[in-house]
Amino acid sequence: MKKTSEIVIIGGGVIGTSIAYYLTKRGKEVVLIEKNDLASGASGACDQDIILQSKNPGIHLQLAMKSAEIYKTLEAELEHPIEYENTGGMILIETQEELEIMKDFVKRQQQIGLEVEILDLKQARKLQPGLSHHLVGSTYSPQDAHVNSIELTLGFAKAARKQGAGIMLHTEVVGIKQRNGRIQGVKTSRGDIDCEIVINCAGAWAPKIAEMIGLTIPIKPRRGQIIVTEEVAPYVMGDVLSARYIVAKYNPDILKNSSDPGIKLGVGLSLSQTQKGNILIGATREFVGYNTDVTRTGLKEILKNATRLVPGLKGMNIIRMFAGLRPYTPDGLPIIGPVEGIEGFFVAAGHEGDGIALSPVTGKIVSDLIVDGKTFMDVSRLALERFTKNNPKA
Amino acid sequence: MKEKKPVYICRCQEVTREEILEAIADGARTIKGVKNRTHATMGLCQGRTCRRLIEKMLAEVTDIKELKPGTRPPVRTLKIEEVIKGEDS
Numbered sequence: 001m002k003k004t005s006e007i008v009i010i011g012g013g014v015i016g017t018s019i020a021y022y023l024t025k026r027g028k029e030v031v032l033i034e035k036n037d038l039a040s041g042a043s044g045a046c047d048q049d050i051i052l053q054s055k056n057p058g059i060h061l062q063l064a065m066k067s068a069e070i071y072k073t074l075e076a077e078l079e080h081p082i083e084y085e086n087t088g089g090m091i092l093i094e095t096q097e098e099l100e101i102m103k104d105f106v107k108r109q110q111q112i113g114l115e116v117e118i119l120d121l122k123q124a125r126k127l128q129p130g131l132s133h134h135l136v137g138s139t140y141s142p143q144d145a146h147v148n149s150i151e152l153t154l155g156f157a158k159a160a161r162k163q164g165a166g167i168m169l170h171t172e173v174v175g176i177k178q179r180n181g182r183i184q185g186v187k188t189s190r191g192d193i194d195c196e197i198v199i200n201c202a203g204a205w206a207p208k209i210a211e212m213i214g215l216t217i218p219i220k221p222r223r224g225q226i227i228v229t230e231e232v233a234p235y236v237m238g239d240v241l242s243a244r245y246i247v248a249k250y251n252p253d254i255l256k257n258s259s260d261p262g263i264k265l266g267v268g269l270s271l272s273q274t275q276k277g278n279i280l281i282g283a284t285r286e287f288v289g290y291n292t293d294v295t296r297t298g299l300k301e302i303l304k305n306a307t308r309l310v311p312g313l314k315g316m317n318i319i320r321m322f323a324g325l326r327p328y329t330p331d332g333l334p335i336i337g338p339v340e341g342i343e344g345f346f347v348a349a350g351h352e353g354d355g356i357a358l359s360p361v362t363g364k365i366v367s368d369l370i371v372d373g374k375t376f377m378d379v380s381r382l383a384l385e386r387f388t389k390n391n392p393k394a
Numbered sequence: 395m396k397e398k399k400p401v402y403i404c405r406c407q408e409v410t411r412e413e414i415l416e417a418i419a420d421g422a423r424t425i426k427g428v429k430n431r432t433h434a435t436m437g438l439c440q441g442r443t444c445r446r447l448i449e450k451m452l453a454e455v456t457d458i459k460e461l462k463p464g465t466r467p468p469v470r471t472l473k474i475e476e477v478i479k480g481e482d483s
Contacts (some may be wrong), residue, residue, distance in 0.1 A: 044430050150430045169421040294466050303477050314475040380441040385398055
């Protein structure tokens with residue numbers, strides 16, 4: 001085991017491994033420490049979507065678009081099959097009210113440069129024949145894509161290792177050492193490692209790591225349950241979301257007051273088919289602490305919602321269900337950057353359901369910030385201080 | 395030279411013993427770790443046959459007490475229509 005490293009990354013999910021890859025690419029000395037295994041948290045319990053059009057027009061979408069650009073050559077770069085595929089995607093619109101909201105959303109996304117449009121039902125059904133006749137239409141963007149999140153995480157880790165990163169699995173960080181406001185090292189279940197920089201990439205567990213140095217991070221675990229069908233012939237084109245998913249994502253308060261069990265669970269459609277043929281049907285968005293159980297209500301409500309929008313799913317068989325903990329932040333944006341007051345402590349967590357989509361750009365930003373002190377865009381809005389300075393309660 | 399016949403552990407996903415040993419060598423210490431690296435247990439039968447075999451292989455490199463049960467509902471394939479109908483709808 002290494003006793004010193006310039007940089008220690010905590011967390012072996014898609015964010016930690018991406019950062020390990022980009023930092024070692026820039027010649028940095030890195031050790032990544034993971035409590036369980038690579039992709040053992042949310043990165044190994046999610047869907048496969050890289051959706052640009054679900055991102056709020058603004059810095060969120062800008063990050064996703066930069067990531068999408070990196071994705072195009074990532075597989076070749078990592079020399080690992082990550083099953084990236086530029087499939088396109090759509091957001092299903094059920095009511096006139098949703099249509100008005102989506103029209104505005106799409107217009108603002110177009111202004112940032114995203115290729116996205118609104119289709120009427122006839123056009124939408126041409127792309128996606130399985131859609132229910134009661135829909136009003138959908139959005140469509142050719143820029144959405146798929147990736148296998150597990151292979152992506154393993155691929156980042158493998159490439160980072162090749163570039164010299166040390167990867168310690170089944171090793172738990174139990175303390176962080178600092179002196180006079182400077183990071184000195186980490187204590188782990190397998191001994192101490194001295195380092196100058198610690199990057200907290202622990203996703204939904206990031207607050208627990210931060211607590212070790214007396215820091216509060218407003219990330220909460222948000223459970224997402226997903227159902228898997230048997231392998232079937234190609235049936236679902238690209239990524240499919242529902243406008244209600246967008247509502248569930250950005251307005252959790254509106255949903256809290258509903259008595260509908262599906263709405264209470266934050267159920268919003270997320271549908272896609274893997275290269276093997278399994279259809280992934282999601283998902284809930286629930287605050288239940290660190291509980292990763294799957295539930296009967298979750299199962300039923302997810303399927304009720306999905307079959308309302310795509311009735312042909314009814315005849316298919318499900319084989320499996322799983323749940324992952326998305327790292328939720330109060331404003332829906334990830335926390336990325338150095339933390340003021342503790343020299344050498346960085347956070348890269350809180351991507352909620354966007355971690356897979358944003359992992360390449362997050363790795364690039366963090367490595368740029370560490371190596372050059374700046375990156376290709378202004379990321380000050382992603383700093384942890386946005387919660388502590390303006391709102392002392394957060 | 396006679397080619398050695400592969401030993402299939404997971405029949406649905408056609409994963410061999412050798413591939414599972416590679417996954418363990420790569421750091422897998424749980425069923426999920428093996429699953430993530432090889433797709434074993436992820437086919438139609440969801441690990442009916444191979445889970446026990448893989449657990450046995452894992453037990454040689456890890457503390458058996460740490461092998462948490464990884465099975466979740468549904469325990470068998472289930473038609474979506476039947477779930478929606480359910481008894482309480």
